[in-house]
Amino acid sequence: MLRLTEIKLPIEHQDGEIKAAILKKLGIAEADLIRHSVFKRGVDARRAHAILFTYTLLAEVCDEAAILERYKNDQHIKVAPDTSYHFVAEAPADLSARPVVVGMGPAGLFAGLLLAQMGFRPLILERGKAVRERTKDTFGLWRQGVLNPESNVQFGEGGAGTFSDGKLYSQIKDPRYLSRKVLEEFVTAGAPEEILYESHPHIGTFRLVGMVEKMRETILSLGGEIRFSSRVDDIEMTDGQVSGVVLANGERIATEHLVLAVGHSARDTFEMIHKRGIYIEAKPFSIGFRIEHPQSLIDAARFGKHAGNELLGAADYKLVHHASNGRSVYSFCMCPGGTVVAATSEPGRVVTNGMSQYSRNERNANAGIVVGITPQEDFPGDPLAGVEFQRRWESQAFKLGGETYQAPGQLVGDFIAGRPSTEFGEVQPSYTPGVHLTDLATALPEYAIEAIREALPAFAKQIKGFDLSDAVLTGVETRTSSPVRIKRNADDYQSINTRGLYPTGEGAGYAGGILSAAVDGIEVAEAVARAMLSNKNQDEESTCS
Structure with missing residues (x-):
C-alpha cells in the first residue's frame, strides 16, 4: 500500500477527481489502481479566494515495487505505515491482582x-456521577x-472534555499512531467515521455523552468495574510503594498499581498527594478571558467568498x-459556532x-484569549502556589460578576479604551x-490586562474585525491546563x-486536550500491564525457588 501526501484539490471537486489525481501523481493507468481511500483531509485556507482541500491518500497498486523505485526521490510517495494498534500484553487467567x-x-x-x-479487569473510581446524571447537575x-x-x-x-468542542487533534509526537487507536474506539462508540480522516476532527458535547456511555459498557463487558461518586481521599503507601486507596466513605481498596487520572481541577487531590510526600511540582x-x-x-x-460553504463548515x-x-x-480552545460555559468546580468562584x-x-464564535505565566515569575513558592493563584482570580471574577455565578464581562472596544461597559451591542x-x-x-494581573489590550488590535491584522467594538470578553479563563505536574x-x-x-x-501535567490525554492513558495502561506481568513472573520464580 502506498501513501500519497500533499494532494491538493479545489473545494468543489468531485469524488472521481481524487482517483484521477492518484493516477496522475503515479503515472499509471486506471487498471493498475486496485483500490484507494482517504487517510487524511485538511483545508488550506491561506488564500481565501482559492481555498483547497489537501489530501493524504492510500493507494493499492499493481507492481508497487516498480512505482517506489521510479519515485524513490519523491517525499510525497512512500510505503504506507502500519497504523493498526497491537496490544503489548495479555493478562493470564490466574492473575489475581487488579489495577485501580x-x-x-x-x-x-x-x-x-x-x-x-x-x-486486567480494572476498577475505575470516579468522584463524579455517570455522564447523564452529571449533565443534569451541570445544567443546574x-x-x-x-x-x-x-x-x-x-x-x-x-x-x-465532555463539555467542550470535542476537538480530536493535537501536536503530540505519535510514532505508534496511538491517536488512530483513540479515533477508532470513538468511531466504534458512535462517532462519525469522518473523524478518522479529517485533519481537525471534532465531535461536540451531545455526541460525546452517548459515546462515553458505550465505552463504559465495553469496559464492563470485559470484566472491568466502575464506581461513581467514589472520591479518593487518601493513598496508602508502604516503603515508597502504593498499597491501596481510601475513599471518602472510609472504604479501603488494596492495590499495588494505581493510575492517577484526576484531571486539572482536582485541587484537593493535589493537596493530598503533596501532604503524602508524592513528588509534585x-x-x-x-x-x-473568553x-x-x-x-x-x-x-x-x-x-472570503467561500464563507457559508457547507463543505468548510464554521x-x-x-x-x-x-x-x-x-x-x-x-x-x-477556539469553538466555532459554540457557547461560553460556566466551568467552576468550587463554590464562590467563576471559571x-x-x-x-x-x-x-x-x-x-468563541475562544480563550490567554496569557502564558510561569511559576518562577508569577507564582513562586510551594508546588501548589499555582492552585492558589487560580483561586484568587476565580474568586475575583465571582465578586465582579455580582456573586451569583454570573460572569464579569466587557465589550472589546471598552476594554481597549479602559472604560466600563454598560450595555451590550451587536454581540x-x-x-x-x-x-x-x-x-x-x-x-486579571496588570501584566495580563496590558498584554491582552495590545494583542486584540494586533489580532485584527490577521482576522479582520477581531477588535470589533461590540465583541464581548467574559472572565475568567484559568483552567487552560494543570497548574502542577506529578512527575514520573x-x-x-x-x-x-x-x-x-x-x-x-x-x-498530571502530561497532556492537553482529549486526544493527547487519551493517548497518554493508553501508554500508561501499557506500562501497568507490563509491570503487573513482571511482578507475577517474579512471584512465580520466588515460589519455585
Missing part, C-alpha cells in the same frame, strides 16, 4: 479501556446558578502575539470555558447564568518517588 484507575476523563477512560481489553449551574462541587463541568464520567499554564464574535465575521475573514482560527511587556498572548455541538451552528453573550457588564481591568519516570511511567503510582493525563 482514579478518574474517568479521557486519560482514565482509555487507561481503563485498554486494561480491560488486555484482560448553567440554568439556576446551583453548583454541585462533585458533579459539574470538571468532575464526572467523561471528564472536562508547579508548572506553567495560562490565564485570560472572547465572542459573530461566527459570520470569522467565516468572512477566513473563507471557520476557526489560531492566533499568537508577543506583547511588548514580554508576555505571549494566544487563542486557546469560563468554551463548548460546541457537532453542528457548530450557534450564532457566536449577545452566550454564557449562562449570565454576564454582568463591568470593567475587567481588575479581573520516562521509562516505566511511575512517579519518580512512589512505586506503583502512574500519573497520567492533563491533571
Whole structure:
C-alpha cells in the first residue's frame, strides 16, 4: 500500500477527481489502481479566494515495487505505515491482582479501556456521577446558578472534555499512531467515521455523552468495574510503594498499581498527594478571558467568498502575539459556532470555558484569549502556589460578576479604551447564568490586562474585525491546563518517588486536550500491564525457588 501526501484539490471537486489525481501523481493507468481511500483531509485556507482541500491518500497498486523505485526521490510517495494498534500484553487467567484507575476523563477512560481489553479487569473510581446524571447537575449551574462541587463541568464520567468542542487533534509526537487507536474506539462508540480522516476532527458535547456511555459498557463487558461518586481521599503507601486507596466513605481498596487520572481541577487531590510526600511540582499554564464574535465575521475573514460553504463548515482560527511587556498572548480552545460555559468546580468562584455541538451552528464564535505565566515569575513558592493563584482570580471574577455565578464581562472596544461597559451591542453573550457588564481591568494581573489590550488590535491584522467594538470578553479563563505536574519516570511511567503510582493525563501535567490525554492513558495502561506481568513472573520464580 502506498501513501500519497500533499494532494491538493479545489473545494468543489468531485469524488472521481481524487482517483484521477492518484493516477496522475503515479503515472499509471486506471487498471493498475486496485483500490484507494482517504487517510487524511485538511483545508488550506491561506488564500481565501482559492481555498483547497489537501489530501493524504492510500493507494493499492499493481507492481508497487516498480512505482517506489521510479519515485524513490519523491517525499510525497512512500510505503504506507502500519497504523493498526497491537496490544503489548495479555493478562493470564490466574492473575489475581487488579489495577485501580482514579478518574474517568479521557486519560482514565482509555487507561481503563485498554486494561480491560488486555484482560486486567480494572476498577475505575470516579468522584463524579455517570455522564447523564452529571449533565443534569451541570445544567443546574448553567440554568439556576446551583453548583454541585462533585458533579459539574470538571468532575464526572467523561471528564472536562465532555463539555467542550470535542476537538480530536493535537501536536503530540505519535510514532505508534496511538491517536488512530483513540479515533477508532470513538468511531466504534458512535462517532462519525469522518473523524478518522479529517485533519481537525471534532465531535461536540451531545455526541460525546452517548459515546462515553458505550465505552463504559465495553469496559464492563470485559470484566472491568466502575464506581461513581467514589472520591479518593487518601493513598496508602508502604516503603515508597502504593498499597491501596481510601475513599471518602472510609472504604479501603488494596492495590499495588494505581493510575492517577484526576484531571486539572482536582485541587484537593493535589493537596493530598503533596501532604503524602508524592513528588509534585508547579508548572506553567495560562490565564485570560473568553472572547465572542459573530461566527459570520470569522467565516468572512477566513473563507472570503467561500464563507457559508457547507463543505468548510464554521471557520476557526489560531492566533499568537508577543506583547511588548514580554508576555505571549494566544487563542486557546477556539469553538466555532459554540457557547461560553460556566466551568467552576468550587463554590464562590467563576471559571469560563468554551463548548460546541457537532453542528457548530450557534450564532457566536468563541475562544480563550490567554496569557502564558510561569511559576518562577508569577507564582513562586510551594508546588501548589499555582492552585492558589487560580483561586484568587476565580474568586475575583465571582465578586465582579455580582456573586451569583454570573460572569464579569466587557465589550472589546471598552476594554481597549479602559472604560466600563454598560450595555451590550451587536454581540449577545452566550454564557449562562449570565454576564454582568463591568470593567475587567481588575479581573486579571496588570501584566495580563496590558498584554491582552495590545494583542486584540494586533489580532485584527490577521482576522479582520477581531477588535470589533461590540465583541464581548467574559472572565475568567484559568483552567487552560494543570497548574502542577506529578512527575514520573520516562521509562516505566511511575512517579519518580512512589512505586506503583502512574500519573497520567492533563491533571498530571502530561497532556492537553482529549486526544493527547487519551493517548497518554493508553501508554500508561501499557506500562501497568507490563509491570503487573513482571511482578507475577517474579512471584512465580520466588515460589519455585
